[in-house]
Amino acid sequence: MHIHNFSKQNTILNTFVSEMRDVSIQKDSMRFRRNIERIGEILGYELSKKLSYKPTTIKTPLGVCEIEKIDNDIVLCSILRAGVPLHDGLLNYFDKAENAFISAYRHHKEKPESFEIIVEYLACPSLENKTLILADPMLATGQSMVATFEALKPFGTPKNIHLVSVIAAQEGIDFIENHFDKDTHLWVATVDEKLNEKGYIVPGLGDAGDLAFGEKLQQ
Ligand SMILES: O=P(O)(O)OC[C@H]1O[C@H](OP(=O)(O)OP(=O)(O)O)[C@H](O)[C@@H]1O
Numbered sequence: 321m322h323i324h325n326f327s328k329q330n331t332i333l334n335t336f337v338s339e340m341r342d343v344s345i346q347k348d349s350m351r352f353r354r355n356i357e358r359i360g361e362i363l364g365y366e367l368s369k370k371l372s373y374k375p376t377t378i379k380t381p382l383g384v385c386e387i388e389k390i391d392n393d394i395v396l397c398s399i400l401r402a403g404v405p406l407h408d409g410l411l412n413y414f415d416k417a418e419n420a421f422i423s424a425y426r427h428h429k430e431k432p433e434s435f436e437i438i439v440e441y442l443a444c445p446s447l448e449n450k451t452l453i454l455a456d457p458m459l460a461t462g463q464s465m466v467a468t469f470e471a472l473k474p475f476g477t478p479k480n481i482h483l484v485s486v487i488a489a490q491e492g493i494d495f496i497e498n499h500f501d502k503d504t505h506l507w508v509a510t511v512d513e514k515l516n517e518k519g520y521i522v523p524g525l526g527d528a529g530d531l532a533f534g535e536k537l538q539q
Pocket residue numbers: 399400401402403424425426437456457458459460461462463464465492519527528529530
């Protein structure tokens with residue numbers, strides 16, 4: 321897997337991530353969602369450098385010019401709920417992309433540290449020979465990403481796959497590397513060192529879905 325971790329470069333991306341982490345700022349849910357969206361825009365721009373391009377002739381009022389334009393059929397798939405603002409950011413740039421949505425949530429069994437991933441809702445176009453961008457801001461254990469990928473398999477085989485996250489745990493990256501093809505790209509704003517006993521990323525930011533959309537009752 322090709323891992324693109326942008327945290328070592330000094331850019332405004334780190335400011336957006338820091339606002340999402342900061343307990344004195346992150347409770348402003350509009351800013352939290354907007355920061356995920358802005359990160360989606362930046363990572364979308366970065367991943368566009370790995371797409372295929374073809375020369376296109378553009379007619380202006382004064383003449384013609386040759387411009388290299390994206391040649392990929394993109395399907396943008398995000399994992400509900402926290403994936404929604406990241407989806408919006410990516411769709412701001414890949415405005416012609418087809419879209420897929422999948423629900424994946426942690427169902428806690430008797431103990432808080434034991435959970436399974438429940439996939440229920442799935443709406444997806446054909447993925448055959450397309451470029452799949454799979455977006456979820458948090459890559460913790462990696463189980464949601466892998467469960468999503470498995471659920472998408474009946475929809476066809478994508479030509480290339482790009483995974484987009486805001487914060488990943490190294491453990492989650494190690495897990496998904498065993499399930500995705502080695503040509504897969506992971507675009508991530510930052511990588512954190514560990515997970516706690518409940519599978520939350522440390523230092524991380526807490527529960528991204530709750531911060532973006534409010535707390536939910538446990539199922
Ligand atoms: O890598 P994993 O260990 O699978 O964890 C990551 C998942 O956890 C979060 O979703 P969550 O289950 O909190 O759902 P929500 O977005 O509805 O809050 C996040 O958006 C990922 O989907």
